[in-house]
Each structure stands twice: as C-alpha cells, then as structure tokens.
Amino acid sequence: MSTPLLSLERVSKNFGGNRAVSDVTFSLKEGEIVGLIGPNGAGKTTLVNLITGVQRASGGTIRFGGLDVTDQRPFQAARRGLARTFQIVQPFPAMTVLENVAAGALFGGERTSRADATEVARGQLEFVGLAAFADRPASALTLAGRKRLELAKSLAMNPKLLMLDEVNAGLNASEIDGALALIRKVAERGVTILVIEHLMKVVMSLAQRLLVLHHGELIADGVPAEIVDDPRVIEAYLGGKFARRLKEMPQHG
C-alpha cells in the first residue's frame, strides 16, 4: 500500500489543564472523502488547526506526503497543498471577490505572476458559480456566497488536501444541496477532502469513511453504515440514557 497523504500519530493538544485533542491517530489516503464528525466542542476545529499549523500540537507527529509537518506555520501548510476553509468565513472584506481568489492563486499555488493568478481566479469563480460577482467587494456577498468564495480561494491554491470546516453551517436546505454538489465536483478532480461537520446527515451522503471525535478522543473510524450503529457514537451524540433506551428497544433502525 502506498504511503498515506496525511497521517496523524498520537496527536494531542492541551490548553492549560484542558485536553482538547487527546492521542488522535488516523490517516487519509489520496483521493478519499472523509468526514470528521463529533458533537459541539469535541475538538474538530482544534484538530484542523493543528494540521494546518494555526496551533502547535502538544504531542505526537503529523505527516503530510511523508514529510513531518508537526511544527509548520500556516503559510507553509498552504504552500505544501494543505488548504482549508474556516467555520467563520475569513475573506479580505474590502477587496473584490476576484482579488480574494487571486490571493490564493498568487501566494498559495505555484509561483505565478499577478496576471496568471487573476486568470486562475476567474476559472475558480466560474467553477463555484460566483463569476457574476467577480468585481464586487467580498463584503457584499451573502453568507452562502462567502462560503463559496472561501472554497474558490482554497481551490485556487491548488491543494492536495482540502479541509472544509463546517461549510454548511448557517446555510438553508437548498444552499446545503448546492454546497454538497459542489464538494462532489471538487472530489471528482481528485482532491482529497476532509469534511468537518457536526450534522451527521450531511456527511453520511458524502463521505466514504467517517472519523468520530468526542471529548478530544477518536472514538470511531469506519464506513458510515457501521458508524451509525456504533453504541459509543450514539452515546456521544444522544447521551448515555438515550443510548441505553435505544438498545433496550427490541428492534431499531
């Protein structure tokens, strides 16, 4: 088997005495779509912050493409092909939508000129369906639009691994459908995707494999069909009492 694209080995993060991520070990193969789920406060975003160098791990090793990247800085992660979108969108508000995406192409991708970066940016805006807004300031977009902008900016960086942190949070049902269709289109390009969600429903249809995080610990790693029947996952999501009651019921599911 080939080496995994991303692998975490006993990665931990402490904030004072609080263990936000605890001994997490998993790996992602190239071309996979994996969902990372867990209740609020499980440590999902912290984990992504560790992978992208926003925060430094207290222990463990993170490898990307065989390279030890545990101590990398965010800009290095970006240049190595680790792109992410933020749960709370992070545009350059006064710049145009096109300039926002061009920034990704200019600094995150291969070294190009500003003209080439703008060309790449136009292509990505077309892809996410924002071409009509290219010359508007980023602050003029709706939330759904800004999430698409985040995606276009990340794609312009030509990533090997794309981490989508709650891309669907705050979107309505039809906007979620649009976003999911878009993620599938990105996956068809061969980009490995890690989808971070707290809504199980959203990832079920998308991911080939699910990782479940609870209180900073990885409690399950498997195909979606198995994960939903895992008692520990049910307990994490619904609480112990409800999980026991569910078990006592003669037939469920």
Added chain:
Amino acid sequence: MSPTMRYVIFALWVIALASVPLWAGNYFVRMAILIAMFSGLTMSWNFIGGFTGYPSFATAAFFGLGCYAGALSQKAGVPMVLAWLVATVFVGAFAAALGAIVLRLRGHYFAIGSIALVEVTRLVISSWGSLTGGGDGLNVPLIQGSPTEVAVTFLGVMLAIMVVVFVVTVIVDRNRLGFGLRCIQQNEDAADMVGIDTTRYKVFAFTLSALFCGTIGAAYASWTGYIDPTDSFSILMSIKVPVMCILGGAGTVLGPVVGAATFMILEEVLWANFLDYNRAILGAVTVLLILFLPGGLLRINYRELMARYAARSKRSGAPA
C-alpha cells in the same frame, strides 16, 4: 484615478515645488523643502501604516537615528552624500532587526510598542554623551554657499528623495509584495492561510518605512547644521506623519503626497493667522477630518459629490 493620471499629478507637483525659488523668497523655499521632506516621511509611513495597516508611531525614531547616524558619519570625515547613505543603511538594518520583535504585537499594542521605540532611542542618544554630545546637541559641518544657494540645494535633495520614495511606492503597489501587504491589512490570519509569509512581509514593510526616514533625517541634519535629541526624536513628528497619510488616503499611492501638502499648508496658514490658537484649531480639524473622512481626501467620490450638488442646486432653483 488611473495610474497615468496619478503620475502626471505627482510630476506636476514636483515641478511646482522645484520652481518655488524662481518666483518666491526663502520663506517659501523653506516651506517647499519641508513639504518635500514630510511627503517622503509620509510615503514611508504608508508602507507599514497604509498598505500593511500597522499603526506605527516609530517615524521619529527612524528620523532621529538618521539625523545622528548622518551627523556622526560626517563628523568622522565621511563625505556628505555618503554619510546619508550610511544613515539609510543603518536605520534600515535597525528596523529590520527590531521589526521581527515589535511586529509580533498587533493593533494598539503595536502602536504603544512603536512609541516606546521613539522614547528609548531618544534616551539612549541623549544619555550617550561621549558619542552624541548628549543634551548639548551636535554641530554638523555646514555646506558652503549663501543661504539661498544652500536652500536651493536642499530643496533639490529633498525632492530627489521624495521622487525615489514615490517610485518605490509604485513598484510595491504593483508587485506581489504590495498585494500581500494589503491582504495582511485586511485580515492577517487569512493572509497566513493563503500562503503569505506574514512575518517576512511585515518586516519588509517596516524596513521600507524606516529606510528613507534615515536618509531624510541625515539630509535634514546637514541642512540645519545642528541637531539635538528633543528636536530629532520629536513625538509630534510621529503623530503628524500618520495624520498626514490618513488625511490624504492611507494605502493609496498618491494619498501621502496629497495629505502632507494639505496638512503643511493648513498648518502654515493657521500659524500665520491664529498665533495663539493654531495648535488647537489644527487638532480640531484633524479630529473632524478623521471622523468624517476616514478614507482620506482621495477616497471621496468627487463625481458623485458634484452630481449631488448639481441636483440640489437645481431643486432649490425650481419653484416651491
């Protein structure tokens, strides 16, 4: 405004300043020198305060160190122009070395840190009496010639520096450096995430903001012939320069030049007409401008303003 238009306006302004000795006396030549000097300082500040969005009050530290580096080099026998270059390199290296430390601070904290930089450099210079003459100040070898000749020479020098800083501003503005600095100004975390080495870019901007302050300080020392710590490291300069830049339009190419000229002329008019209250009026004008014109004079949409004015005068002209 199109880039060509910007360059034409700048060129005309430089020519206008250069022509002052032909039609006015030494009072106005001195004024022109000071406008050119503050234009250079304000464009320098624009790199860190405008493009990058870091509110620096370190201008006086760079200017003062430039004064002393130039003056001490000249006293040691270095030819004048070479002494200015020494001051430029010294101040640039100083900013590069310190930038990596002070640029870890953000927002208000950075502002306070940069003020401390002015105070610390001033105290070191005034306490190091054996080298700098301390509070007694330092005499700088004067250049030969009549007062008019000297004034014309230094007008040329300050204008030359102003043109160089403008050219560097244009290059940075069009380059990936300028684009990256703007990203940092907009959202530093996001800039980091798209692959901008923010620390390196910020240190670069800080160094650029210091470099020409060093040249200008050294040239100023040669011009006046005498420097002392209070005059060279004046906190008032550190405040005036950002105000000028914001007044014209921080982060724009022409804004610092417009702001410096407007401010200097305003200051001079107020000084001449309201000797007692000029500082108070200047302060009030500054506060009002920043409150109601945060984008600066260049960000006003003059066309829209004219249209609105035209519409209003038409309405009032119509029968009620």
